[in-house]
Amino acid sequence: MAGQVATGSRSGLRSALPLLLPAYLWLTVAIFLPLSAMVFFSFMTELPLSGKAWAFTLENYAAFFSQGLYWTLLLASLRLGLEVTLWCVVIGYPAAYVLAKVLKGRSREAIFLLVILPFWSNGLVRIFSWAMVLREGGILDTALNAVLPFKINIDLMYSYPAVIIGLVHSYVPYMVLTCYLTLQAIDDSLIEAGRSLGASRLQMLRRVIIPLSMPGLVAGAALIFVPVVGSFMEPRILGGRTGTFYGTVIEDQFIAVFNWPLGAALSFILLAVVLIILAVASPVLRRAA
Amino acid sequence: MRMPKPTAFLTSIAVFASALTLAAKADEVHVLNWKGYGADEPWAIAAFEKATGNKVVNDFFNSEQEMLTKLRTNPGLYDVVMINAAFNDQAMAEKLIQPIDVSKIPNYADISPDKSGSPMLARDGKVYGVPWVWGLTALAINEKSFETPPTSITEMWNEARKGRVVIRDDAVEAVQFGAIATGQNINDIKDMEAVKAKLTSLMPQIKTFWSSENDWNQMVASNQIDIGTYWSGSADRAKTHFKLPVSLVIPQEGAVAWLDAFSIPVGSKNVAGAEAFINYMIDPSFYVEWVTKVGAPVSANTKAVAALPEDAFNRKVMGDPAVAKRIQFQAPITDAQREAYLALWQELKVNVK
Amino acid sequence: MATTRILEWFGRIYIWLLLAFLYLPIIIMALMSFNVSPFYQLPFEWTTEWYASLWQNDQLISATWNSVKIAVITTVICTVLGTAASLALYRYEFRGKKFLQALLFPPIAIPWLITGTAMLIFFFGVGIGRGLFAILLGHVALALPYVIVVVSARLQTLAPELEEAARSLGANQWQVTSRVTLPWIMPGVIAGGLFAFAVSFDQFVVSYFLSTPGQTTLPVEIYAAIRKGFTPEINAVSTIIIVISMALMLLTARFFKFGGEK
Numbered sequence: 055m056a057g058q059v060a061t062g063s064r065s066g067l068r069s070a071l072p073l074l075l076p077a078y079l080w081l082t083v084a085i086f087l088p089l090s091a092m093v094f095f096s097f098m099t100e101l102p103l104s105g106k107a108w109a110f111t112l113e114n115y116a117a118f119f120s121q122g123l124y125w126t127l128l129l130a131s132l133r134l135g136l137e138v139t140l141w142c143v144v145i146g147y148p149a150a151y152v153l154a155k156v157l158k159g160r161s162r163e164a165i166f167l168l169v170i171l172p173f174w175s176n177g178l179v180r181i182f183s184w185a186m187v188l189r190e191g192g193i194l195d196t197a198l199n200a201v202l203p204f205k206i207n208i209d210l211m212y213s214y215p216a217v218i219i220g221l222v223h224s225y226v227p228y229m230v231l232t233c234y235l236t237l238q239a240i241d242d243s244l245i246e247a248g249r250s251l252g253a254s255r256l257q258m259l260r261r262v263i264i265p266l267s268m269p270g271l272v273a274g275a276a277l278i279f280v281p282v283v284g285s286f287m288e289p290r291i292l293g294g295r296t297g298t299f300y301g302t303v304i305e306d307q308f309i310a311v312f313n314w315p316l317g318a319a320l321s322f323i324l325l326a327v328v329l330i331i332l333a334v335a336s337p338v339l340r341r342a343a
Numbered sequence: 344m345r346m347p348k349p350t351a352f353l354t355s356i357a358v359f360a361s362a363l364t365l366a367a368k369a370d371e372v373h374v375l376n377w378k379g380y381g382a383d384e385p386w387a388i389a390a391f392e393k394a395t396g397n398k399v400v401n402d403f404f405n406s407e408q409e410m411l412t413k414l415r416t417n418p419g420l421y422d423v424v425m426i427n428a429a430f431n432d433q434a435m436a437e438k439l440i441q442p443i444d445v446s447k448i449p450n451y452a453d454i455s456p457d458k459s460g461s462p463m464l465a466r467d468g469k470v471y472g473v474p475w476v477w478g479l480t481a482l483a484i485n486e487k488s489f490e491t492p493p494t495s496i497t498e499m500w501n502e503a504r505k506g507r508v509v510i511r512d513d514a515v516e517a518v519q520f521g522a523i524a525t526g527q528n529i530n531d532i533k534d535m536e537a538v539k540a541k542l543t544s545l546m547p548q549i550k551t552f553w554s555s556e557n558d559w560n561q562m563v564a565s566n567q568i569d570i571g572t573y574w575s576g577s578a579d580r581a582k583t584h585f586k587l588p589v590s591l592v593i594p595q596e597g598a599v600a601w602l603d604a605f606s607i608p609v610g611s612k613n614v615a616g617a618e619a620f621i622n623y624m625i626d627p628s629f630y631v632e633w634v635t636k637v638g639a640p641v642s643a644n645t646k647a648v649a650a651l652p653e654d655a656f657n658r659k660v661m662g663d664p665a666v667a668k669r670i671q672f673q674a675p676i677t678d679a680q681r682e683a684y685l686a687l688w689q690e691l692k693v694n695v696k
Numbered sequence: 697m698a699t700t701r702i703l704e705w706f707g708r709i710y711i712w713l714l715l716a717f718l719y720l721p722i723i724i725m726a727l728m729s730f731n732v733s734p735f736y737q738l739p740f741e742w743t744t745e746w747y748a749s750l751w752q753n754d755q756l757i758s759a760t761w762n763s764v765k766i767a768v769i770t771t772v773i774c775t776v777l778g779t780a781a782s783l784a785l786y787r788y789e790f791r792g793k794k795f796l797q798a799l800l801f802p803p804i805a806i807p808w809l810i811t812g813t814a815m816l817i818f819f820f821g822v823g824i825g826r827g828l829f830a831i832l833l834g835h836v837a838l839a840l841p842y843v844i845v846v847v848s849a850r851l852q853t854l855a856p857e858l859e860e861a862a863r864s865l866g867a868n869q870w871q872v873t874s875r876v877t878l879p880w881i882m883p884g885v886i887a888g889g890l891f892a893f894a895v896s897f898d899q900f901v902v903s904y905f906l907s908t909p910g911q912t913t914l915p916v917e918i919y920a921a922i923r924k925g926f927t928p929e930i931n932a933v934s935t936i937i938i939v940i941s942m943a944l945m946l947l948t949a950r951f952f953k954f955g956g957e958k
Binding site: 066067069070071073074076077078080081083084085086087088089091092145148149151152153156157160163164165166167168169170171172173174175176177178179180182183184185186187193223226227228230231232234235236238239240266269270272273274276277280281283284285286301304305308309314317318321322324325328329332333 | 704707708710711714715717718719720721722724725728736773777778780781783784785787788789790791792796798799801802803804805806807809810811813814815817818819821833834836837838840841842844845846848849850852853854883884887890891893894897898900914915918919922930931934937938941942945946948949950
């Protein structure tokens with residue numbers, strides 16, 4: 055696997071700086087500084103905005119540990135993130151492989167773009183359209199009943215599967231894209247050579263193709279898992295009664311009760327958990343490859 | 344990919360930004376309100392602009408908390424803000440809104456005294472809010488599912504309605520609804536355990552939580568629900584304007600009533616324009632047109648309601664003295680209460696899974 | 697090889713199935729823009745009324761334009777800055793590099809709601825305020841990490857010896873970058889750009905906090921409309937956008953090769 059090999063050694067930072075600076079400066083002004091303000095808020099009893107007296111406290115973080123509710127929800131959200139990521143791998147990876155290795159020429163470019171395009175449509179409008187498909191008497195129900203000889207009742211709307219379908223639909227292009235980028239880079243002659251040496255298709259897949267495309271898989275998984283764990287829009291609209299997750303609770307703290315300190319503390323706990331998972335998972339994935 | 348020259352690039356950003364920078368002009372009236380809530384009707388804006396020469400600029404919020412945040416973070420930008428009376432006190436305490444000189448608002452005299460005299464809208468003898476409209480959070484039914492409309496709130500717990508009941512995803516509203524169902528005062532809930540038990544038993548009945556008028560209308564249009572909590576003005580609009588099979592039920596146990604009022608934020612650059620706008624909003628001519636064209640809650644202006652046809656919903660049903668007896672107006676809620684309600688509501692939602 | 701043929705056909709069928717899944721809601725969205733009922737009510741009754749009224753809806757049209765402009769500028773800035781940063785992270789070793797890489801995740805992991813609120817307070821505090829410029833600032837920052845992650849994934853497939861070889865043949869840094877590195881990672885850069893566009897164009901939460909009356913973007917308008925007074929004009933405008941972007945994309949695919957064909 056082509057890793058990052060030290061080329062610059064001691065003068066590394068000096069050479070890297072001009073290339074890094076614009077991006078990180080931008081991130082600092084627009085994200086890191088604002089988020090630091092939020093970190094600050096998460097240790098406060100009250101928002102300084104509303105003119106009330108405030109003091110420093112650890113209570114907001116303690117709330118997470120003292121109330122089983124938040125734990126339950128965080129676990130539910132992590133499970134949701136994991137399931138959606140797995141579905142995206144299962145659906146997206148083969149598609150990326152076909153795009154990179156089976157399709158050739160112009161049609162590949164066109165189909166590649168067609169996979170990305172839905173992702174430019176508005177998320178809310180997309181969720182609404184799913185409601186039409188999944189509900190009782192909706193398109194899926196009607197279509198299946200028209201085809202099948204017996205009567206079935208399909209009402210997936212406002213359920214956990216609806217949340218999964220909606221999220222997988224929104225995020226699967228990420229996986230196709232990142233896997234395509236690394237799969238496409240694998241030299242066809244390498245695969246042919248392996249095959250001619252008698253390796254079976256499965257062996258090639260396990261020993262060569264998956265390891266070589268691992269950076270794409272990892273990047274895709276991170277880009278999907280991370281936002282899904284904190285998502286609130288899809289669960290709320292598609293999940294109905296069962297759509298309460300960690301993200302929706304954070305949203306409530308911000309929108310419904312204006313308790314920004316608690317909402318911020320909950321999000322930083324989420325961030326910490328997600329970063330730990332990424333830190334543990336990515337080397338394991340790489341080594342497994 | 345060709346990279347643009349850095350300077351050309353930066354200039355284009357600068358030009359782009361400066362061309363679109365916003366400045367409040369003297370003859371503009373900046374209004375902060377819910378979207379699609381009367382003040383942004385194009386015909387109304389056109390009529391007001393023609394009559395007064397002021398230009399109306401609308402901005403919207405999606406929750407009361409957000410409205411307060413917008414006022415806090417944009418001092419001097421807004422001239423008129425629509426505030427639920429239960430939040431007026433908080434806006435006043437934070438010095439976000441200023442006293443209103445009601446003598447400059449001729450229609451103020453016609454406001455029904457029980458609304459203009461509301462203690463929630465005044466402090467130290469000064470008026471901080473001009474009552475505009477009021478309405479109910481009651482029940483609404485899908486007419487296709489009922490032979491005769493139910494009269495009691497217990498219909499929500501009817502086994503036959505299982506999985507076809509909706510309730511709004513709002514902690515305060517849910518708890519107050521539970522208070523009514525257990526025969527308590529919504530502004531002074533003594534037995535919280537009873538409310539919790541009542542709502543817990545409601546959860547298995549529920550299909551989903553709605554959050555906007557559009558949710559409700561979509562679900563009833565596709566015949567997915569039988570009954571649920573709904574706003575009176577929205578139910579009327581669904582029936583008369585969108586021709587959906589919806590009708591409002593004010594249960595015998597009572598309903599939650601709210602009062603919306605206009606205020607003038609501190610730092611408004613066009614107070615005269617703001618007064619003119621508020622006066623126009625409570626004018627009978629605007630109100631009648633709003634009800635006819637769009638569907639609206641009940642005006643606080645007695646002359647405006649009297650200008651409606653005799654059998655109009657807002658006059659006949661909402662003006663019924665028997666209704667007035669069983670509704671309870673929402674009073675201000677403390678932050679601590681709101682958080683306690685939310686904690687209860689979240690717990691219910693999580694446990695139902 | 698017969699099995700290879702069969703597998704290839706399976707592959708093609710699979711791709712079309714995936715496209716069907718991806719386009720199902722889009723097709724419904726488009727159909728509903730021609731349906732009379734504003735509540736997606738069936739049976740379907742044909743109308744072009746929503747397109748006609750969309751034409752009158754200046755607010756929605758101007759919000760759409762704002763969205764397009766911001767997304768395009770965001771895409772350009774993000775691909776340039778993001779590619780540069782990815783190159784630096786790929787080429788050089790230095791202390792704190794792991795930290796810089798980890799820093800890319802907070803913007804993705806923290807729910808946009810919190811980031812949006814944080815930006816609102818901070819921009820307000822330092823005098824940047826709200827408006828389209830603030831929205832642009834925010835969008836670029838949100839999309840940058842995606843571009844860096846995507847371009848870096850592609851860079852990892854580039855053997856460092858390739859750059860070394862070019863250097864040893866006397867190419868200077870700029871020549872190495874423009875002749876060897878950039879052509880190789882171009883699919884990644886394009887993909888990053890597509891991501892950036894998508895993140896910005898569909899970004900609602902941050903835009904929502906940073907928009908002012910009259911200076912909104914399409915997702916903000918859509919969200920506000922869903923609260924009260926939703927009309928299929930929103931489906932109409934979304935359909936127009938999808939059709940135009942599809943045409944643009946297919947034209948691009950026709951005349952411009954970027955798949956990294958070897």
